Each structure stands twice: as C-alpha cells, then as structure tokens.
Amino acid sequence: MRRPLALLAFSAALFGVAIADARRAMPIVSDEAIMGDALPRTLEEFGFFIHPELQMPTVGVQPYSLNTPLYSDGAEKLRFVYVPQGSQIAANGEGLLQFPVGSALIKTFAFGDGDARRLIETRVLLHRADGWVALPYRWNDDQTEARLALAGARIPVTRPDGNEISYRIPNKNQCKTCHSRDGEVVPIGPKARNLSADWLALSEQTGELASMPLVERRLPVWEQRDEVPLDVAARAYLDVNCAHCHQPGGSASNSGLDLRWEQDDPHAIGIRKPPVAAGRGAGGFAVSIKPGQPDASIMVHRMGSTEPGVAMPELGKSTVDAEGTAIVRQWIKEMR
Amino acid sequence: MLKFTTRVLAPVCMALASASGLAAATHEIAAGEGAQERLQEALILAEPGDEIVLAEGRYVLTDGLSLDVDGVILRGAGMNASVLDFTNQQGAGEGLLVTSDNVTLRDFAVENAKGDGIKSKGADQIIYHALRVEWTNGPDADNGAYGIYPVEASNVLVQDSYVRGASDAGIYVGQSENIIVRRNRVVENVAGIEIENSNRAEVTENLATRNTGGILVFDLPGLPKVGGGQVLVARNAVIDNNTDNFAPEGNIVASVPAGTGVMVMANEDVVISDNALVNNSTAHVMLIAYTQPFEDEGYQPRPVNVLLERNIYGSGGNAPDFAGGELIAAAFGGALPPVLTDGLHTNLVKRDAVPAVSLGLTQVGQPFTQAQPQLWTPPPIASAIELAKVMLPEGMEARIK
Numbered sequence: 140m141r142r143p144l145a146l147l148a149f150s151a152a153l154f155g156v157a158i159a160d161a162r163r164a165m166p167i168v169s170d171e172a173i174m175g176d177a178l179p180r181t182l183e184e185f186g187f188f189i190h191p192e193l194q195m196p197t198v199g200v201q202p203y204s205l206n207t208p209l210y211s212d213g214a215e216k217l218r219f220v221y222v223p224q225g226s227q228i229a230a231n232g233e234g235l236l237q238f239p240v241g242s243a244l245i246k247t248f249a250f251g252d253g254d255a256r257r258l259i260e261t262r263v264l265l266h267r268a269d270g271w272v273a274l275p276y277r278w279n280d281d282q283t284e285a286r287l288a289l290a291g292a293r294i295p296v297t298r299p300d301g302n303e304i305s306y307r308i309p310n311k312n313q314c315k316t317c318h319s320r321d322g323e324v325v326p327i328g329p330k331a332r333n334l335s336a337d338w339l340a341l342s343e344q345t346g347e348l349a350s351m352p353l354v355e356r357r358l359p360v361w362e363q364r365d366e367v368p369l370d371v372a373a374r375a376y377l378d379v380n381c382a383h384c385h386q387p388g389g390s391a392s393n394s395g396l397d398l399r400w401e402q403d404d405p406h407a408i409g410i411r412k413p414p415v416a417a418g419r420g421a422g423g424f425a426v427s428i429k430p431g432q433p434d435a436s437i438m439v440h441r442m443g444s445t446e447p448g449v450a451m452p453e454l455g456k457s458t459v460d461a462e463g464t465a466i467v468r469q470w471i472k473e474m475r
Numbered sequence: 476m477l478k479f480t481t482r483v484l485a486p487v488c489m490a491l492a493s494a495s496g497l498a499a500a501t502h503e504i505a506a507g508e509g510a511q512e513r514l515q516e517a518l519i520l521a522e523p524g525d526e527i528v529l530a531e532g533r534y535v536l537t538d539g540l541s542l543d544v545d546g547v548i549l550r551g552a553g554m555n556a557s558v559l560d561f562t563n564q565q566g567a568g569e570g571l572l573v574t575s576d577n578v579t580l581r582d583f584a585v586e587n588a589k590g591d592g593i594k595s596k597g598a599d600q601i602i603y604h605a606l607r608v609e610w611t612n613g614p615d616a617d618n619g620a621y622g623i624y625p626v627e628a629s630n631v632l633v634q635d636s637y638v639r640g641a642s643d644a645g646i647y648v649g650q651s652e653n654i655i656v657r658r659n660r661v662v663e664n665v666a667g668i669e670i671e672n673s674n675r676a677e678v679t680e681n682l683a684t685r686n687t688g689g690i691l692v693f694d695l696p697g698l699p700k701v702g703g704g705q706v707l708v709a710r711n712a713v714i715d716n717n718t719d720n721f722a723p724e725g726n727i728v729a730s731v732p733a734g735t736g737v738m739v740m741a742n743e744d745v746v747i748s749d750n751a752l753v754n755n756s757t758a759h760v761m762l763i764a765y766t767q768p769f770e771d772e773g774y775q776p777r778p779v780n781v782l783l784e785r786n787i788y789g790s791g792g793n794a795p796d797f798a799g800g801e802l803i804a805a806a807f808g809g810a811l812p813p814v815l816t817d818g819l820h821t822n823l824v825k826r827d828a829v830p831a832v833s834l835g836l837t838q839v840g841q842p843f844t845q846a847q848p849q850l851w852t853p854p855p856i857a858s859a860i861e862l863a864k865v866m867l868p869e870g871m872e873a874r875i876k
Contacts, residue, residue: 418620421725
C-alpha cells in the first residue's frame with residue numbers, strides 16, 4: 140500500500156472540484172518526460188497535477204513541507220515529490236534523502252491567498268540517469284499553463300502586503316548556482332533533519348521511504364522559532380538560506396565561509412572572519428560576524444541589502460527577509 | 476612540416492567530430508528587444524563546441540548571464556563593438572558567470588556590472604581574450620569588485636584585455652593554478668592585477684597604470700586553498716599607480732597604499748624581473764608579511780624567496796601613503812628607496828643595484844608604528860630562485876588562433 144498519501148492531502152473542497160470535473164482524467168505521471176533527454180516545453184507534459192491551477196497533485200505525487208524554509212521574497216511555496224513505481228527513497232542519516240533515478244521534486248511559487256492566489260512559477264528537479272536537471276516553468280496570466288522559461292524572467296508581483304516587487308524567475312543555470320555541489324546539480328531542501336518526523340513516518344509506512352532516518356537534531360519549525368534557543372533558530376536559518384552556496388563544494392566555496400548546520404568551527408561560520416572577495420559587499424566592515432555588534436557585521440549588512448553586488452543571497456531575492464534578518468541580528472547581538 | 480601536420484590531422488579531427496556527432500554550430504545573437512532572454516537561452520542550449528556570436532551593438536541587460544556548457548566560444552565583434560551593458564542590472568552577483576570547462580570568451584565588453592564583471596568558478600582551461608570590462612564612471616567605491624575574475628581553476632589564460640574602474644582588482648586570479656596573464660591594460664582599479672592564493676602564474680607584458688597598486692601577489696589564510704607561490708612578474712610596465720585607494724573597507728586591498736608598484740604579501744618563490752617601474756609614489760616593489768591575526772596553522776605569512784633582477788626603476792617613492800612614510804622618506808632625502816620590505820621576508824635576492832629600505836619589523840603582525848627603518852643590506856649568502864615555465868595544456872592556445 141503505497142499510493143494513498145496524495146489523496147489524503149486533498150482538502151474536501153478540492154476533492155469536490157475533482158468529482159465535479161469527472162471528465163478530467165487523473166493523469167499518470169510521465170516517466171518519459173522526467174527521464175528523457177528533452178526539456179519539456181510545458182509543465183503539463185509531466186502530468187504531475189490533476190488540476191495544475193489548484194496545485195492538486197495526481198496519484199503518486201506527494202506534498203511535503205520543510206521545517207525551516209528558504210525565504211523567496213515572501214512567496215508561498217508548494218512542494219511535491221514524485222518517486223517512480225517500484226522505487227524507494229533511501230534515508231541518509233539526517234542529511235539529504237536519496238531519491239532514486241526517475242524521481243522529481245516539484246516546487247510552485249505563489250503569491251496571494253484564497254481566490255487571489257496567483258501561481259508565478261513552478262520549478263522542477265528531475266533525477267535523470269546522468270544526474271539531476273533543474274528547470275523553471277513560468278505560469279501565464281490566465282493561470283492555464285506553465286511554460287519552460289530556460290532564460291528565466293523578471294515579472295512585477297504585488298505581495299500580500301501591497302508591496303510591488305520585481306520578481307525574478309531564475310534561469311536554468313541560476314537554478315544550478317544554488318543546487319550545485321562539486322559541479323553537479325543536487326536537491327537542497329529535503330534533508331531528513333528539515334522534514335517533519337510525521338511526514339517521514341508516513342512515507343515509510345506507505346513504502347515510499349525505505350527506512351526511517353535517524354535524526355539527532357531536527358531543524359526547528361520556523362513559525363515556532365521563539366520556542367527554541369536563539370542560536371538554534373539562527374543556525375537553522377543560515378543553513379537553509381545560505382549554506383547551499385556557503386559550504387565546501389558549493390558555489391561560494393572560495394569565500395571560505397561554511398554556514399552548514401553541522402559546522403562548529405567559529406571562524407568557518409564567519410565569527411571574526413575577514414572577507415575574501417566581498418568587494419563593496421563588505422560595506423566597510425572588517426569581519427562577517429563581529430560578536431555583540433550586528434551593525435558591524437558583514438553578514439547582517441548583506442542580508443539587509445537588496446542591491447545586486449551587495450545583497451545576499453545573490454539570487455532569488457528582491458526583498459529583505461525581515462524575520463530572518465531579525466533572528467540573525469539578535470543572535471550576533473547576544474554573542475560573546 | 477606545418478603543412479604536413481595539418482594535412483594529416485585535419486581528416487582525423489573531422490572524422491572524430493562526425494563520429495561523435497559533434498559538428499559545432501554557430502548561433503548569432505543581435506542586440507535589441509529581448510536580448511536578455513535570447514542570449515541567455517543560447518548560452519543554455521549551446522552544445523559543447525558551439526560558438527555564440529554577439530553581433531555589434533549594445534545589449535541592455537537586467538540580470539546576470541551565465542554559461543555552464545563545456546567548450547563554448549562566446550565571441551563578439553570587438554571589445555568596443557559588442558557591449559553587454561549591465562547599467563540597469565537588478566539581480567545576480569556578477570555580469571557573466573562561467574562554470575564550465577574549456578570556455579573561450581573573446582572580443583566583447585562588459586560594462587557597469589553591479590557586482591563582479593566576468594567571473595568563472597571552477598572553470599578549467601578558460602580563456603579571456605581581448606575583452607573590455609569597465610565601470611565607465613572611473614574609480615568609485617560603488618563599482619563592482621573584480622573585472623575579470625577566474626577562481627578555483629586549473630589553466631587560466633587572460634590576455635589582450637582592458638579593465639578599468641574595479642573597486643577591488645581589475646584582473647583577479649584566485650585559488651587557481653597554471654595561470655598566464657599577459658598583454659592586458661589595467662587602468663584606474665584599486666589593484667591592477669592580483670594573483671591570490673594561486674600557484675604557477677606568469678604575469679607578463681601588461682600595462683598597469685593609474686591604479687592604487689599595479690600588480691599584487693597575495694596569499695591569505697583561512698581559505699580552501701592557501702600556500703600561493705611560483706609567480707613570475709616580468710616585462711610589465713607599472714607606471715603612475717597613485718590613485719587614492721577607493722576599495723570599501725574590510726577588503727584586503729583596502730590596505731594597499733596608493734603609489735604601490737608591485738606588492739608581494741606572503742607567497743613563496745616570486746620572481747620580479749625586466750619590469751619598467753615608473754612614478755609609483757610609495758614604492759616600486761613592496762614585500763610584506765600578512766598583517767592580521769590568523770588561526771590557520773598551515774599558513775605561511777611571510778614572503779619567502781623573492782628575486783628582483785633587471786628591472787628599470789624610474790622616479791618614485793616621493794609621497795609614501797602610509798603612517799610615518801613621509802618621515803622615512805625625508806630621512807632618505809625626500810623619497811623612499813624603490814624597494815621596501817617590512818623586514819619579515821625570508822631570502823630576498825636583489826640583483827638590481829637600487830637601494831632597499833627595511834621597516835625593521837621583527838614579528839609577524841607587529842604594527843608599522845613600531846617600524847625601525849633602515850637601509851636594507853643583502854645577506855652574504857642568498858639561495859637561487861628558479862621558476863619552471865608555465866605550460867598550458869596542448870591545444871588550449873590554439874583556440875584563439
């Protein structure tokens with residue numbers, strides 16, 4: 140018994156739509172689209188969704204969420220995973236789950252609530268025989284179709300708070316900038332330590348996941364960050380928002396900064412560490428983290444900027460994450 | 476002989492190409508509406524060996540470009556004819572990012588990138604040829620950091636290019652090995668050319684002028700790759716590098732005094748020969764140890780084995796840009812000698828007849844305020860320093876013939 144999970148995720152309302160629209164066949168995910176050499180021109184070719192505009196997944200496509208998510212200009216992110224029939228995800232300690240060839244990770248970015256919700260883009264990571272491929276799909280204004288946007292796009296978006304932003308859909312290469320480890324594309328999000336124990340247990344129950352991973356220290360649920368020690372919240376935030384580039388083998392490896400959750404060398408995480416190639420990003424400050432002085436720390440300076448050349452992260456950021464910056468600022472302020 | 480080789484090899488190459496289906500294609504791109512998407516799409520869809528040609532024109536871009544396909548040639552119609560204009564850039568940390576091997580970039584310009592101009596990371600056998608990377612407003616702390624910026628690579632060739640206005644280094648090669656930087660013009664940057672944490676580099680026949688420092692050879696602690704050395708700085712014209720330091724504080728180059736010709740910080744085995752060093756108002760050649768505290772146990776902070784020979788020294792040293800410099804200059808009759816060491820180097824071989832001054836420091840990290848300046852006298856025995864010639868892999872340079 141391994142396929143009912145996606146159905147469980149349907150809300151009653153969505154289920155109602157599905158029944159009302161009985162003529163719409165429940166698509167079968169196209170393993171050929173995932174595994175083939177081609178770059179499918181539309182998201183529909185994969186058959187991940189019954190109702191793409193409602194983000195209602197088909198059988199075998201499971202929703203999941205992360206405890207601490209990456210900030211993406213405040214977009215709501217809907218995540219799904221597909222594993223081909225007869226294959227299983229393997230656990231790898233508290234690290235990245237090992238998805239078999241033929242798997243796909245799907246993430247849709249949306250702004251607005253309820254009827255006002257607009258899908259902006261859906262990014263897919265496809266595990267092909269020769270490695271992972273990352274592709275961005277851009278939703279049209281009518282929300283009827285998402286087309287491949289290899290070169291990315293820049294589109295005006297009104298956030299729920301009323302702010303107009305210039306939202307950037309990354310190009311295919313920019314996907315890789317963050318998803319790169321030693322030059323190969325890899326998933327980032329679904330690490331066992333950043334997934335809920337419930338989701339993992341359910342996946343194991345359904346047979347999707349081969350065995351329950353052993354997680355010693357789980358990343359906190361971001362909305363409950365006030366209930367954990369400050370350094371736990373801050374380090375979780377840095378791990379999820381920065382460490383995909385700032386780690387050995389990552390895109391920013393040459394900086395020498397390593398912001399992974401498991402890194403415990405103070406210099407490596409930036410404490411009293413001088414910049415290397417920060418240029419004007421350094422903002423006139425001497426070190427990444429100056430204990431007790433967030434306003435003299437390059438890390439806070441760059442997190443607080445939206446200017447290209449200064450702003451961190453370099454990609455996928457048009458606005459400052461006030462919540463994340465506040466946590467990191469407080470963490471440095473209380474640091475001795 | 477040459478003809479014979481061509482006749483024999485050409486059919487073989489063609490056979491190989493067709494056998495593996497690698498008939499290289501040329502993709503022509505023009506400036507104008509949608510240039511961002513059209514050019515980026517071409518860079519993504521290119522097959523290894525393809526050539527992307529930028530027609531003459533100004534390409535107005537809003538986001539960084541990137542290339543991740545091996546063996547691609549990106550070619551413009553000339554460094555003043557095909558211009559990638561990033562003045563309105565809204566995202567990404569550089570103008571163009573290359574992350575694949577065997578890439579050739581040639582004959583185009585990158586203007587006013589918000590971060591670095593052209594960066595290549597982990598891109599082996601890369602060639603930067605006849606490019607112009609410029610911040611058109613000239614020296615300004617708000618300009619991007621590096622103009623041409625290969626990092627973490629083996630086999631790097633940067634030649635016949637022009638870089639102006641970088642707020643860190645015009646040409647910066649970092650954490651790499653087997654490097655040739657030749658016949659470039661670097662003007663009005665903080666550092667003209669900087670070789671950092673790298674091994675086996677030749678910096679030759681360049682013109683470095685009106686920078687803060689002309690040519691820097693640095694090694695910094697705490698990086699994935701440390702232990703830089705085997706660097707040749709030869710046959711360069713290093714002239715008038717007296718621009719006030721406009722690097723943002725915090726960066727290592729922000730500590731470079733205006734008026735620096737060639738500066739060696741840490742590193743092992745550096746040969747400085749046959750250069751023309753003219754009118755650099757602090758010192759034509761400067762040797763210093765890393766000045767900051769560090770914890771990296773594998774790090775060697777002093778310049779070790781530095782050879783100076785056959786350089787031509789013009790006027791200079793007349794306005795030293797460091798605390799106490801003026802007093803020292805006065806003591807030497809108004810100008811510092813052309814060669815300055817902090818006194819912490821190991822084995823300086825000075826075959827040039829010009830005088831050298833030592834600041835007389837005895838410990839790494841000691842502040843300059845404790846300097847005890849004195850004329851430096853060569854020790855009686857100095858060990859010879861020889862560098863092997865940097866050889867790029869066969870066929871690499873043929874890509875730009």
